[in-house]
Amino acid sequence: MKRRNFITKTSINTLAFGLGIHSLAQAGTAKNSAEKLKKKNTTATTPVAICTWQFTEANATAGALLDQGIPALDAVIKGVAVEEENIKNTTVGKGGSPDREGNVTLDACVMDHTGNCGSVMCVENITNVAALAKKVMEDTPHVILAGKGAEEFAVKNGFTAENLLTEESEKAYKEWLKTSKYKPIINIENHDTIGMLGLDKNGNISGACTTSGLAYKMKGRVGDSPVIGSGLFIDNAIGGAAATGMGEEVIKTVGSFLIVELMRNGMSPQEACEEAVRRIVTTNPNHTNFQVAYIAINKQGETGCYCIHPGFKMMKYANGKNMPVVSGSHLK
Numbered sequence: 292m293k294r295r296n297f298i299t300k301t302s303i304n305t306l307a308f309g310l311g312i313h314s315l316a317q318a319g320t321a322k323n324s325a326e327k328l329k330k331k332n333t334t335a336t337t338p339v340a341i342c343t344w345q346f347t348e349a350n351a352t353a354g355a356l357l358d359q360g361i362p363a364l365d366a367v368i369k370g371v372a373v374e375e376e377n378i379k380n381t382t383v384g385k386g387g388s389p390d391r392e393g394n395v396t397l398d399a400c401v402m403d404h405t406g407n408c409g410s411v412m413c414v415e416n417i418t419n420v421a422a423l424a425k426k427v428m429e430d431t432p433h434v435i436l437a438g439k440g441a442e443e444f445a446v447k448n449g450f451t452a453e454n455l456l457t458e459e460s461e462k463a464y465k466e467w468l469k470t471s472k473y474k475p476i477i478n479i480e481n482h483d484t485i486g487m488l489g490l491d492k493n494g495n496i497s498g499a500c501t502t503s504g505l506a507y508k509m510k511g512r513v514g515d516s517p518v519i520g521s522g523l524f525i526d527n528a529i530g531g532a533a534a535t536g537m538g539e540e541v542i543k544t545v546g547s548f549l550i551v552e553l554m555r556n557g558m559s560p561q562e563a564c565e566e567a568v569r570r571i572v573t574t575n576p577n578h579t580n581f582q583v584a585y586i587a588i589n590k591q592g593e594t595g596c597y598c599i600h601p602g603f604k605m606m607k608y609a610n611g612k613n614m615p616v617v618s619g620s621h622l623k
């Protein structure tokens with residue numbers, strides 16, 4: 292509340308109580324709640340796309356599609372595909388760093404405005420795993436397919452099987468093998484899962500999250516990114532959230548679901564992201580050694596982001612502009 296409004300409202304209330312006119316004060320409060328509720332119930336229909344990290348082209352792709360009237364789910368899947376196909380990105384899709392045995396395994400999930408969702412885990416040889424997660428959502432009676440089953444399902448449905456280990460990633464892996472120290476340090480630069488949230492012209496929110504997970508992870512390790520509620524969660528009545536960073540910590544606090552629930556209880560996307568980070572740092576004294584970052588959007592098109600360590604940015608597309616947003620951080 293602005294100071295002037297506060298003073299004005301306080302004076303009216305004091306006057307009302309002073310005169311014994313309680314109903315006048317109550318009427319003021321009721322009006323405020325009604326206004327809040329009205330704001331809460333509005334739905335933005337000007338498209339917004341946000342994504343984790345500075346994936347400028349991916350976010351611009353989704354934003355442009357939303358502006359054309361494409362539904363949020365399709366827009367975000369096309370958006371994240373830019374990074375899945377970017378072989379220079381070593382933490383998403385083709386070109387992703389392998390596990391400690393040299394296999395590139397991908398995780399992804401999607402969730403739409405109806406609450407429907409799909410997920411694939413530990414998939415080899417398929418690049419566009421967010422699109423594959425959508426296929427699981429639409430064409431199977433299940434939510435999750437993992438490993439070989441997911442890969443076979445992909446090939447049967449026309450996805451091309453290809454080797455995801457690029458020369459560059461193989462070279463880096465061979466270098467790592469020389470010491471093969473396994474400490475999944477998730478520092479500020481070393482992980483670029485793309486989680487993307489879109490709000491379309493119908494006011495519907497959907498999201499996608501896709502990653503190759505931690506570099507040199509244990510074979511079979513799955514992080515938060517394909518776990519509905521952790522790496523991504525959407526409730527079209529409220530908003531959506533997505534995560535990047537140390538997946539194990541996001542899973543333990545069911546981060547994205549938590550953020551949506553906090554927004555349901557009245558927090559802004561920014562406040563909710565901050566509270567979700569607080570949950571991690573207050574329970575885990577080791578948080579100085581890993582990064583977690585969240586992004587969120589609500590039904591009004593308001594957005595927020597927050598992280599543990601400085602260095603995280605999200606991209607935000609709104610009103611035809613695609614801009615990086617520097618995130619606040621728990622540690623300064």
Ligand code: ASP
Pocket residue numbers: 382481482483484502503504505513514515516534535536537538539
């Ligand atoms: N969240 C991902 C995982 O734990 C890693 C990342 O964001 O880079 O698999």
